[in-house]
Amino acid sequence: MVRPVEELPKAHLHLHFTGSARVDTVRELADQHGLRLPDALTGDYPPQLSARDERGWFRFQRLYDAARAAVRDEDDLRRIVREAALDDAAEGSRWLELQVDPTSYAPRLGGITPALEIVLDEARSVSARSDAAQVGVIVAASRIRHPLDARTLARLAARYAGDGPGAVVGFGLSNDERRGVTEEFAPAFEIARRAGLALVPHAGELLGPTAVETTVESIHPDRVGHGVRSTEDPRVLDLVADSGIALEVCPGSNVSLGVYGSPxxxxxxxxxxxxxxVALGADDPLLFGSRLADQYTTAREELGFDDEGLAALARGSFEASRAPAEVKAAALKDIDAWLAAPAG
Incomplete structure (x- = not known):
């Protein structure tokens, strides 16, 4: 007898913009814009992925790029934000920090500023709905671009920094962590730090504990996306623990990309x-076929977490978030109520 994970209040801190999209939405947008999607996003779904080597990552990135190419205009961007907030709420998520690189959509929308403003405006709008999670935005730079591009995005993020729904609440660094030199992105993160943004780079999924150590020591993040491979070196695991950093752990991503052979x-x-x-995250449900509630189910069924353990994970997600104080307080109270209710 267990309590439904969908009813457990959660914060979702690791969700990428295109990766959040419903597969049916991507298919509809592709049809609308006259685009052909790879078979892995149509008849042979969800795709079988592995990123253990460069070839595997290339296939993952090719699918992601194909889906992203279907998001072309303002209505498309708004739809992705809106549906992400609605889908998260259906799984018990109260607060969502949606990660976006506006560079990806800038060419068709007049630049990175209008692209970001569209996302922020829709985040404010959908957050006012009773059936949606409240949405803050993380602006993410890409490791495959020049570090100067990251500084440009950090300055943009700083301009829209704020608290609560529809504001930029964090600055990240994503894409293939085997690319780029982490230390060269530190100046961009310093711009974001001065603006009061949460610093949330990816590290320690495709690469091992040394990548986590370098990220911690050069960027001094608030959270690390993934970070799971810090467990391979007790010294690095101690460094993470002593730094007070939260890890955004995404079990579905780890298995789908071949980092681990099983949950x-x-x-x-x-x-x-x-x-x-720890804050559990779904990363890219579009490609991995698992959403936020599935990560809690995995923690319960595959990793031995009981309901008290799941409640602790949910509390950790809010405590690591930039959710407004009143959202955190209400959620923490409701987590206690979920745990106090009889298992059914």
């Missing part, structure tokens, strides 16, 4: 037992 291998228990704050 049971994801080292969530080792991270939690070391006292490191």
């Amino acid at each position: 049971e291998e994801v080292p969530l228990r080792a991270i939690v037992d070391r006292g490191i704050p």
